[in-house]
Amino acid sequence: MTPPPGAPHFLSAAGWTGARIEPLAGDASFRRYFRVEDAEGNRGVLMDAPPPHEDPAPFVAIADYLSGHGFRAPRVIASDLEHGLVLLEDLGNRRMREHLAYHPEEETAVYEQAIDELIRLRDIPPADVPRYTQAKYIEEAKLLTEWFAPAAHLRVDRAGYETLWRELLAPVIAAQAKPVTVLRDYHAENIMLIGENRLGLLDFQDALAGHPAYDLVSLLQDARRDVPQALEAAMLDRYLAVTGEGEDFRTHYALLGAQRNAKIIGIFTRLWRRDGKARYLSFLPRMWKLLERDLAHPALEPMRRWFDDNVPEDRRAGLIAAGSDA
Structure with a gap:
């Protein structure tokens, strides 16, 4: 669960310079998730969906669809679809x-x-x-x-x-x-x-x-x-x-x-x-x-x-x- 090499640059571009990156979870696919926290205590979730195995574009599209109809999907804070990186709202720990x-x-x-x-x-x-x-x-x-x-x-x-x-x-x-x-x-x-x-x-x-x-x-x-x-x-x-x-x-x-x-x-x-x-x-x-x-x-x-x-x-x-x- 080592963060992807491009994660610090991606987070900096999104305004999260120097954010701490900690492993959160992996799943049955190639996707991995990390919790990030900036100096002000703001927390988010970094999705690593590396191409060519994964394409995060459908996630972003369905998140927008669900949110647009009043469902509680994580808000997309920033994305770099070419490199498979998405910064998401952190919905907490109560799974x-x-x-x-x-x-x-x-x-x-x-x-x-x-x-x-x-x-x-x-x-x-x-x-x-x-x-x-x-x-x-x-x-x-x-x-x-x-x-x-x-x-x-x-x-x-x-x-x-x-x-x-x-x-x-x-x-x-x-x-x-x-x-x-x-x-x-x-x-x-x-x-x-x-x-x-x-x-x-x-x-x-x-x-x-x-x-x-x-x-x-x-x-x-x-x-x-x-x-x-x-x-x-x-x-x-x-x-x-x-x-x-x-x-x-x-x-x-x-x-x-x-x-x-x-x-x-x-x-x-x-x-x-x-x-x-x-x-x-x-x-x-x-x-x-x-x-x-x-x-x-x-x-x-x-x-x-x-x-x-x-x-x-x-x-x-x-x-x-x-x-x-x-």
């Missing part, structure tokens, strides 16, 4: 995941706030971003067969897997004819608690225009935090009660849950195999449990049979053994 670890009694109230943000998001025009196409959904779901299957030494029916997704996702594509902005990583590690009744949003640079159930799945089937099933059900009910969505929406929720969880299993395996980030293997048992719950929905019966035939239960979480080859 949803850690806050609830110390204040579990607030879990329902905080999740209600997070649900209400998604309800607000569906009520505004979608951002000027690409569509979440069927091809994109399938490309993501294939990460499981491309990365997990070989890591687990499994030979699977890839063609059958893709065909099933193409068929199962057809109603989702039809239902998103009027899309919403899908933030795509809307979960407890990307939500900040600000004041009493405000939520700050982070990590939305990959937003697409798609189905509103996707972000619900991100939140309620969190890859990094156990969300009680009763809470998941209550929050889904809350969303449906306000929006007037019906049973078809529950089916789409299960379909997109299975798609997203299959994708994440593939991504976390890739982070281990390709990038040497073995810690992501510890999340696989949770991801398989979530995927299996989604596959239990009657609409996903063909996909459940595919998994039963191609990925034996005893191989589904077996990669976590000390980060070694399965």
Whole structure:
């Protein structure tokens, strides 16, 4: 977490000469974050999104979109898109995941706030971003067969897997004819608690225009935090009660849950195999449990049979053994 070489010059040009730069966080991409503080005590967050691996322009654009519609995204103080540097407003330290670890009694109230943000998001025009196409959904779901299957030494029916997704996702594509902005990583590690009744949003640079159930799945089937099933059900009910969505929406929720969880299993395996980030293997048992719950929905019966035939239960979480080859 050494700051990028151009950071002091960039900060000086933005009026933050001599600011202290301290590591804050990295994530599953090439992006890194640093907290900066100037001599007057002003604090900000430096995003390092190095090209060609990363492009910070979408983050800046979505931040402006969200802020323009009354959401609490970090204000962009300065940017050098050519070199992948962005100075952001610091939204503080009260991240949803850690806050609830110390204040579990607030879990329902905080999740209600997070649900209400998604309800607000569906009520505004979608951002000027690409569509979440069927091809994109399938490309993501294939990460499981491309990365997990070989890591687990499994030979699977890839063609059958893709065909099933193409068929199962057809109603989702039809239902998103009027899309919403899908933030795509809307979960407890990307939500900040600000004041009493405000939520700050982070990590939305990959937003697409798609189905509103996707972000619900991100939140309620969190890859990094156990969300009680009763809470998941209550929050889904809350969303449906306000929006007037019906049973078809529950089916789409299960379909997109299975798609997203299959994708994440593939991504976390890739982070281990390709990038040497073995810690992501510890999340696989949770991801398989979530995927299996989604596959239990009657609409996903063909996909459940595919998994039963191609990925034996005893191989589904077996990669976590000390980060070694399965």
